[in-house]
Amino acid sequence: MNTKEMLYKKEIRITIIFTLLLLLMAHSASLFVLFPGMQSKITAAGVEGGFGGFPVQYIVPILLGWFGLAILCVVMALVCNKFDDEMEQLANDTKAGRSRETA
Amino acid sequence: MKYVLDNVWIGLFVVVVLFAAFYYVGWWASRKTSSEEDFYAAGFSIGPVTNGLGMAATWASLATFMGVIALIQKLQVPFVYLWIQWSISIPLLTLLYGTSLRRMKAFTPASFIKNRYGNGAAICVVFWMCLVMVMYALGQMIGLGQAFEMLFGVPYNTALIVAGIATVGFITMGGMYGASYNAAFQMVVMTIAMVAPMGAIMKQMGASGWWFPPLLYGDMVPNMLAAIPTFFDMKYDFRWYFALIPAFTLGPVALPHLAMRVFTSSSVKSARWAVVWFTIFLGLLFCGTYTAGFAGNYFRATTGNIIEKADQTILVLNVFYNPTIVAAFVMGGALAAGLSTIGGNLMAIAGLVGNDLLGIMAPNMDRKRKMRWGYMALGLGGVAAILLAFKPPAFLVTSVLWAFGLLACTASPAILLGVWWKEANKLALIISSTVCGILYIIISPHVLKTIVIGKGLPAALGMSGGMVTVPLSFGLFIVLSMVFNRMEAFKAFAPTLADKQLVDRIHGWGEEYEESRYQSTVWPLVAVVVCVIVLIWGLQPWS
Numbered sequence: 001m002n003t004k005e006m007l008y009k010k011e012i013r014i015t016i017i018f019t020l021l022l023l024l025m026a027h028s029a030s031l032f033v034l035f036p037g038m039q040s041k042i043t044a045a046g047v048e049g050g051f052g053g054f055p056v057q058y059i060v061p062i063l064l065g066w067f068g069l070a071i072l073c074v075v076m077a078l079v080c081n082k083f084d085d086e087m088e089q090l091a092n093d094t095k096a097g098r099s100r101e102t103a
Numbered sequence: 104m105k106y107v108l109d110n111v112w113i114g115l116f117v118v119v120v121l122f123a124a125f126y127y128v129g130w131w132a133s134r135k136t137s138s139e140e141d142f143y144a145a146g147f148s149i150g151p152v153t154n155g156l157g158m159a160a161t162w163a164s165l166a167t168f169m170g171v172i173a174l175i176q177k178l179q180v181p182f183v184y185l186w187i188q189w190s191i192s193i194p195l196l197t198l199l200y201g202t203s204l205r206r207m208k209a210f211t212p213a214s215f216i217k218n219r220y221g222n223g224a225a226i227c228v229v230f231w232m233c234l235v236m237v238m239y240a241l242g243q244m245i246g247l248g249q250a251f252e253m254l255f256g257v258p259y260n261t262a263l264i265v266a267g268i269a270t271v272g273f274i275t276m277g278g279m280y281g282a283s284y285n286a287a288f289q290m291v292v293m294t295i296a297m298v299a300p301m302g303a304i305m306k307q308m309g310a311s312g313w314w315f316p317p318l319l320y321g322d323m324v325p326n327m328l329a330a331i332p333t334f335f336d337m338k339y340d341f342r343w344y345f346a347l348i349p350a351f352t353l354g355p356v357a358l359p360h361l362a363m364r365v366f367t368s369s370s371v372k373s374a375r376w377a378v379v380w381f382t383i384f385l386g387l388l389f390c391g392t393y394t395a396g397f398a399g400n401y402f403r404a405t406t407g408n409i410i411e412k413a414d415q416t417i418l419v420l421n422v423f424y425n426p427t428i429v430a431a432f433v434m435g436g437a438l439a440a441g442l443s444t445i446g447g448n449l450m451a452i453a454g455l456v457g458n459d460l461l462g463i464m465a466p467n468m469d470r471k472r473k474m475r476w477g478y479m480a481l482g483l484g485g486v487a488a489i490l491l492a493f494k495p496p497a498f499l500v501t502s503v504l505w506a507f508g509l510l511a512c513t514a515s516p517a518i519l520l521g522v523w524w525k526e527a528n529k530l531a532l533i534i535s536s537t538v539c540g541i542l543y544i545i546i547s548p549h550v551l552k553t554i555v556i557g558k559g560l561p562a563a564l565g566m567s568g569g570m571v572t573v574p575l576s577f578g579l580f581i582v583l584s585m586v587f588n589r590m591e592a593f594k595a596f597a598p599t600l601a602d603k604q605l606v607d608r609i610h611g612w613g614e615e616y617e618e619s620r621y622q623s624t625v626w627p628l629v630a631v632v633v634c635v636i637v638l639i640w641g642l643q644p645w646s
Contacts, residue, residue: 004617008617019198022198023191023348025190026187027188027347029337030344030345033340034341042332042335047324050324052321053321053322057337061183062318063318065188066386066389067386070386073381076375077376084371084372087612091611091612095614098614
């Protein structure tokens with residue numbers, strides 16, 4: 001596989017993975033609906049198996065939608081910016097190659 | 104029970120100080136604005152922290168500050184989930200197309216549509232985007248009117264006119280520089296106004312973690328459950344939560360005023376770091392909002408007080424628990440929330456009309472005249488929103504949310520497929536966008552009450568409608584593109600080599616063109632199958 005093909009596949013892979021992870025951070029509440037066993041039990045006595053006093057089905061989506069998303073975006077910036085450097089390198093190499101051919 | 108400030112003069116003082124600051128920034132920015140790049144994209148020069156604040160402020164509207172708290176009272180925790188998913192809007196649009204369009208130095212997403220699909224498709228998308236922007240600004244104008252109404256105890260219509268004119272004035276003055284720096288300042292104001300006074304309220308309500316109200320009110324949960332046992336119930340079936348994706352996740356991805364925040368970045372890399380700051384700032388504000396929603400429910404259930412206008416809950420809580428000066432500052436925060444978003448909305452209208460539409464209708468018009476038309480479009484968009492706000496819907500957030508679904512089926516497919524699929528065909532776009540946009544309007548309960556998909560709030564907010572029209576729009580666009588590109592009679596509408604080269608270029612390939620890239624047939628067909636499944640699911644009766 002040549003560099004161009006490798007970079008193309010990498011771009012698609014990065015985009016799909018980060019899209020899915022972003023959706024997960026934002027829609028984690030759906031998992032608690034799909035798998036009700038994950039929910040904290042709420043009784044007259046209070047919340048069983050919660051976090052910070054809250055039922056997990058409330059606080060986990062909130063935390064993922066803030067801190068989880070922020071961490072994911074840091075990773076996304078690092079990975080995508082590094083990928084941009086590789087793309088720029090390829091574009092510069094191509095341009096230099098064309099200039100040499102013209103000369 | 105009606106709540107207004109005890110002392111109108113304090114409210115007036117806060118509003119005058121804030122507006123003086125906004126007008127000063129607008130005036131300062133107007134001196135920096137000398138070209139179209141300055142007016143529409145702040146000279147492509149905004150750094151990551153300022154831009155992150157600006158992104159958060161543009162996204163966090165009066166709907167966040169007031170409307171969401173009202174709907175948490177109605178739907179309780181499911182509405183918190185609905186709101187959480189909006190925090191990915193800008194990260195997702197940056198990942199999927201924001202940086203690509205920043206690379207081509209677009210002023211608005213429609214600039215890309217024009218280059219990628221041509222003038223006809225651009226006019227179609229500009230029309231839908233302008234409509235959505237006016238709807239969006241309408242929601243903000245309603246909130247502004249309500250905030251002024253509470254601040255000064257004047258009738259809603261008077262409050263609306265005064266607030267509306269004052270707002271449109273400073274936005275028109277400053278262009279995108281003014282909108283960007285004002286938005287950053289407004290984000291700071293609105294976050295302090297949301298979070299700090301909430302601490303005082305939570306302390307009086309008995310929360311031991313009052314010093315960090317966005318997250319530390321867990322010890323109030325037993326009392327809340329005693330008052331409202333169903334507060335944390337996940338009340339709806341799985342489809343309700345899934346329906347958030349088509350309308351509310353995919354719609355905001357195409358919001359021009361959000362995309363324009365990415366375009367103002369000083370570089371593609373800076374845009375990505377701005378997104379990180381955006382998630383941090385917005386997360387703090389959003390979590391403050393959930394706390395206010397919790398507190399609003401708690402207040403009503405434990406004190407027995409009735410809040411006449413649910414949208415005013417945050418303001419009512421502050422009038423009830425905090426000193427007048429603090430309550431006035433919170434109302435100032437509400438104003439900041441509305442102003443920053445209206446700023447983004449009106450700048451988007453100015454860009455769409457002044458740059459995109461005039462670029463098509465009068466391509467030879469000189470840049471200065473085009474910019475003047477942009478200013479005029481900005482002012483007219485503001486006036487239209489003020490006029491529409493005279494007869495507001497019951498919840499201000501309703502009009503905003505409904506508009507997202509409209510955008511999801513009219514503009515999102517055009518942008519996403521245009522960036523990622525070379526086969527995307529201009530005629531297919533015009534047909535799918537027009538048909539699905541009209542269908543979305545018809546099947547909503549706001550126009551023809553007898554033809555509605557879904558019922559109750561999911562229908563009013565466009566969730567059930569979006570679950571039908573969004574997959575239909577994507578599916579129709581893909582299938583028609585494949586058909587039209589293979590028929591001789593429609594050859595004129597097929598993507599040209601220049602269109603395809605544009606796709607490669609905005610992905611960063613420079614002059615390096617490769618026909619096979621972004622040209623898959625299998626994956627679009629898989630997407631069509633998924634769309635058909637979602638469409639059929641959406642058509643099933645809604646409980």
